Amino acid sequence: MNIDKVKAIVAKTEGLAGWVLRRTETDATTVIRLPGVYTVENGRFIRHDNPHPREVINAPGEEVWVTVYCRRTKDGVEQMGEAQGQFVSDDESAVKATLASLIAAASGQPNQPYPLVDKNAVYPKVELADPRLIDATRPELLARVQQFSDDVLKATAAEAGVDVSNLEVFVRRFHSRVETNAGLRIEYPATRADAEICFIARFEDKVAEHTARLRARRFEELDPVKLVTVGAAQARGIAEAGPPPQYHGPVVLSGEAASDFIRLEAQPLALHCGARAVYEKTSRYEKGKPASGTAPLLGDALTLFSDPLVPFGVSSRIEADALPSRRVALLEEGRYAELFGTLRFYHYLGLLEQGSQPTGYPGNTVVPPGKTKAADLLGSERVVVVKTFSDFRADPASGDFASEVRLGEVREKGKVTPFKGGLLVGNWFAALADMRFSQETMVMGDYYGPSAIRVGNLQVAG
Amino acid sequence: MNHNLPPELESLRGFLPELVAEAEKKVPYASALVTQSAGEMVVKSPADERTNPIPPQPGIRISAWDGATFHSVATSRIEDRDYLRRLTRELVETITVKPGPMPEAGPQMDKHFASEFKEDPAQVTTQQRQDVCRHAFDLLKDFDARIVAPRAMYGYTREYRLFCNRGKLLSSDVSGVSLYVMPMASDGKKQVMNYEGFNGTGHEASRVPDEKIREVADLTVRYLSADKITPGEYRVILDPDITGTLAHESFGHGCEMDALMRGAARAALYVGKRVGSDLVNIVDFGGLPGRNGSIFFSDDGVLAHEPAVLVKDGILQPTLMTDLYSYLHMRDRLPGLKLSANGRLEAYDHPIYARMTNTYFLPLPKERGGMTKDEMIADSGDAILIEQLTSGMEDPLGWGVQLQALRGREIKAGKLTGKLFYQVGMTGYVPDVLASIDGLTTEFDVSSGGFCGKGHKEVVRVSTGGPFVRCRMKLG
Numbered sequence: 001m002n003i004d005k006v007k008a009i010v011a012k013t014e015g016l017a018g019w020v021l022r023r024t025e026t027d028a029t030t031v032i033r034l035p036g037v038y039t040v041e042n043g044r045f046i047r048h049d050n051p052h053p054r055e056v057i058n059a060p061g062e063e064v065w066v067t068v069y070c071r072r073t074k075d076g077v078e079q080m081g082e083a084q085g086q087f088v089s090d091d092e093s094a095v096k097a098t099l100a101s102l103i104a105a106a107s108g109q110p111n112q113p114y115p116l117v118d119k120n121a122v123y124p125k126v127e128l129a130d131p132r133l134i135d136a137t138r139p140e141l142l143a144r145v146q147q148f149s150d151d152v153l154k155a156t157a158a159e160a161g162v163d164v165s166n167l168e169v170f171v172r173r174f175h176s177r178v179e180t181n182a183g184l185r186i187e188y189p190a191t192r193a194d195a196e197i198c199f200i201a202r203f204e205d206k207v208a209e210h211t212a213r214l215r216a217r218r219f220e221e222l223d224p225v226k227l228v229t230v231g232a233a234q235a236r237g238i239a240e241a242g243p244p245p246q247y248h249g250p251v252v253l254s255g256e257a258a259s260d261f262i263r264l265e266a267q268p269l270a271l272h273c274g275a276r277a278v279y280e281k282t283s284r285y286e287k288g289k290p291a292s293g294t295a296p297l298l299g300d301a302l303t304l305f306s307d308p309l310v311p312f313g314v315s316s317r318i319e320a321d322a323l324p325s326r327r328v329a330l331l332e333e334g335r336y337a338e339l340f341g342t343l344r345f346y347h348y349l350g351l352l353e354q355g356s357q358p359t360g361y362p363g364n365t366v367v368p369p370g371k372t373k374a375a376d377l378l379g380s381e382r383v384v385v386v387k388t389f390s391d392f393r394a395d396p397a398s399g400d401f402a403s404e405v406r407l408g409e410v411r412e413k414g415k416v417t418p419f420k421g422g423l424l425v426g427n428w429f430a431a432l433a434d435m436r437f438s439q440e441t442m443v444m445g446d447y448y449g450p451s452a453i454r455v456g457n458l459q460v461a462g
Numbered sequence: 463m464n465h466n467l468p469p470e471l472e473s474l475r476g477f478l479p480e481l482v483a484e485a486e487k488k489v490p491y492a493s494a495l496v497t498q499s500a501g502e503m504v505v506k507s508p509a510d511e512r513t514n515p516i517p518p519q520p521g522i523r524i525s526a527w528d529g530a531t532f533h534s535v536a537t538s539r540i541e542d543r544d545y546l547r548r549l550t551r552e553l554v555e556t557i558t559v560k561p562g563p564m565p566e567a568g569p570q571m572d573k574h575f576a577s578e579f580k581e582d583p584a585q586v587t588t589q590q591r592q593d594v595c596r597h598a599f600d601l602l603k604d605f606d607a608r609i610v611a612p613r614a615m616y617g618y619t620r621e622y623r624l625f626c627n628r629g630k631l632l633s634s635d636v637s638g639v640s641l642y643v644m645p646m647a648s649d650g651k652k653q654v655m656n657y658e659g660f661n662g663t664g665h666e667a668s669r670v671p672d673e674k675i676r677e678v679a680d681l682t683v684r685y686l687s688a689d690k691i692t693p694g695e696y697r698v699i700l701d702p703d704i705t706g707t708l709a710h711e712s713f714g715h716g717c718e719m720d721a722l723m724r725g726a727a728r729a730a731l732y733v734g735k736r737v738g739s740d741l742v743n744i745v746d747f748g749g750l751p752g753r754n755g756s757i758f759f760s761d762d763g764v765l766a767h768e769p770a771v772l773v774k775d776g777i778l779q780p781t782l783m784t785d786l787y788s789y790l791h792m793r794d795r796l797p798g799l800k801l802s803a804n805g806r807l808e809a810y811d812h813p814i815y816a817r818m819t820n821t822y823f824l825p826l827p828k829e830r831g832g833m834t835k836d837e838m839i840a841d842s843g844d845a846i847l848i849e850q851l852t853s854g855m856e857d858p859l860g861w862g863v864q865l866q867a868l869r870g871r872e873i874k875a876g877k878l879t880g881k882l883f884y885q886v887g888m889t890g891y892v893p894d895v896l897a898s899i900d901g902l903t904t905e906f907d908v909s910s911g912g913f914c915g916k917g918h919k920e921v922v923r924v925s926t927g928g929p930f931v932r933c934r935m936k937l938g
Binding site for chain 1: 470502507508509510511512513514515517518519520521523530531532533534535536537538539540541549553560588589592610611646648652653654655690693694720722723724725726728730731733787791792795796811812813814853855857859860862864866884885886887889891917918919936937938
């Protein structure tokens with residue numbers, strides 16, 4: 001598509017208060033392997049080698065999107081609206097038809113006016129592209145993917161009783177060009193190297209599966225040996241685990257469970273620290289007040305950043321709708337600090353006028369290390385350790401959660417009893433009042449923070 | 463012939479056989495799939511009203527089978543014929559055909575399908591959609607000052623699909639209309655949320671009586687004083703959406719052939735065996751008309767005219783849900799296996815997997831002991847009626863299941879006490895849960911909207927439902 005031709009048509013269109021035009025060229029390679037096909041004979045799974053991939057997909061493409069902003073005065077009141085659409089052709093009549101439908105949609109919106117990104121915007125330098133992926137030829141890329149999957153299978157072969165049942169590798173390359181009516185123009189590349197690997201452990205009549213979901217921007221962050229060691233251990237642990245206990249007391253969240261509990265995607269801060277929610281009065285945010293409420297702080301106070309500027313971070317971004325991204329502290333020492341939000345809601349709340357810069361959308365979740373060694377978080381009394389959830393989610397409004405434990409342990413007097421199932425029950429905000437964080441940190445997807453968290457009092461409904 | 467498709471798709475439909483023929487100069491089987499969307503979304507919240515056309519996001523995927531592997535190329539550039547010809551040639555030129563199972567193209571067929579509705583959503587104006595949304599928003603806003611964030615959404619989607627192999631040329635035009643109301647309430651200390659969705663194929667789905675919307679608002683306010691349930695095992699009555707999701711998460715995902723063939727579904731060991739009480743009958747059927755998970759044909763080109771009966775009278779059946787790849791690899795190993803209309807993809811550049819469509823428990827006829835909802839409550843002694851699903855998660859190998867719902871209603875001595883529990887988690891060991899089913903109602907409600915992922919990705923639209931079901935589960 002001739003983007004300059006499209007841009008010229010957009011720029012000449014009447015009735016627009018502003019626009020953002022984005023072209024993204026993409027090139028994706030997906031390889032899916034099922035290394036073994038299973039049949040059932042005499043009540044047992046029998047494995048048959050399946051050396052060929054299930055599917056190889058190559059997806060070159062190009063997408064051109066526009067966001068239009070319209071203002072109008074109705075009954076003496078200024079109103080503003082926006083709409084986003086996709087151009088599928090650079091044919092002038094098609095571009096104009098798309099713009100007409102977007103203008104019609106945006107013009108009828110009765111929202112308060114808000115500012116748009118101005119020409120003085122400065123974009124942060126954030127590394128988003130692995131040069132070895134972005135510059136590779138397609139055969140080189142496919143060979144790289146093949147090598148990675150071979151390395152995973154080779155490393156798994158050394159793990160007793162564990163197989164890879166499914167291996168999916170997704171490599172994507174992007175080149176974005178963003179322009180606005182204010183004359184801003186930015187171009188940048190980005191890459192993703194993601195994988196989903198299912199490990200199955202089988203010991204006589206015990207069988208369990210663990211799925212490792214790996215997200216990165218660089219292949220080198222997907223260490224086949226390390227991820228196989230961790231994934232195989234998880235699968236073995238689930239296979240050998242017994243039924244869940246009934247339990248009320250301290251719980252240590254370890255590894256994946258710690259990440260799931262804290263990262264913005266699954267917990268309620270994403271709602272409550274959003275400028276939109278504060279403006280709509282659906283947030284419990286009060287600047288400077290403890291997020292845990294009135295309960296006395298018994299552990300470490302949580303400091304948490306939404307940081308889209310982490311080099312090669314999965315949720316890193318240079319801009320969103322042409323708005324420069326920035327790092328923001330949502331909680332500082334357990335107290336509400338800043339908000340994330342767009343120009344619009346920063347303006348509605350008067351934050352722009354106070355000199356604050358909007359942040360754009362949530363970035364990576366970054367939590368500083370704690371003071372306690374992970375081993376010491378276990379303590380000496382009876383404690384439950386949760387390693388993985390089936391799908392941790394706290395209710396975004398109340399913070400209540402009741403999430404199934406995929407793999408946990410009861411530790412008591414040196415004895416470790418693994419379990420699976422049961423619900424971990426509590427309230428996310430209440431938990432903040434009594435948390436301790438490990439000195440040791442980890443990177444898991446878009447989470448950068450302590451690898452273990454002890455919460456003083458939660459319940460396991462077994 | 464005019465199929466009432468957008469002009470670019472109408473024209474592309476006639477071109478697809480050329481691409482398939484080009485690919486089959488080199489490989490024994492090839493197919494082409496095209497997807498494109500249309501529609502409009504209106505969302506209203508206190509600070510924002512947004513109207514946005516649904517972007518078309520067109521894409522084509524050309525797939526070639528070499529005897530063991532599908533090789534596919536996918537692109538958004540559907541308008542450039544020369545480019546598509548070149549991609550097709552490049553796709554097949556490096557393929558070496560291997561000995562292996564070969565797909566059949568099926569009988570010659572050229573068909574177009576379209577959703578049926580009472581009020582054509584394409585004839586509804588943006589203003590009318592905005593009016594529906596604003597009215598629902600106002601009803602919520604005016605109900606109680608504690609409803610601090612009413613939110614309403616009108617969605618109109620049009621999903622076009624073209625499929626072509628050397629035998630079939632299929633196209634479909636699936637329409638969906640939904641009205642969602644999502645109020646959030648606060649008393650200054652506690653925030654709670656609620657939602658209700660009304661789904662169908664035409665604009666009539668959005669004609670929701672005011673009283674229904676006020677009921678949603680009333681429940682939201684009542685959540686502010688609701689209790690947390692004491693964790694433990696309870697006798698529960700599940701509403702039809704949760705019932706269907708129990709089916710979906712247990713022997714839905716557990717009967718997807720691509721999970722079975724990789725040894726990741728315990729169901730493989732139980733074909734022909736009892737997996738639940740004899741009241742348990744679970745079905746997946748994309749051809750059920752007008753539901754959120756309805757399709758006319760799968761993305762492998764299989765017509766959705768036959769339900770997949772997964773569990774019959776508590777016995778797991780061999781009629782599993784297949785995609786073309788899993789069917790090809792397993793048909794000689796599992797006698798009686800059929801290629802079902804369950805091969806689906808999230809988007810044109812994603813893989814096709816065996817996926818569910820509309821998954822449900824069959825209701826129990828009155829003559830076999832089926833009750834009304836009121837009769838079931840009266841018959842249940844002490845129990846919890848669980849309503850309004852928020853999410854579910856499967857574990858086809860470990861046979862765990864996790865369901866989340868917005869509320870539980872206390873039943874004591876066969877009567878609803880009026881006591882509400884907010885945010886209820888349900889879990890259990892699937893065979894135990896299904897074995898504990900001792901009552902179903904005669905209703906059959908498959909009206910939910912919703913989406914399903916394979917694990918945490920590959921999201922497709924689905925629906926779940928059935929009757930009210932009584933069983934035992936752990937709550938928290």
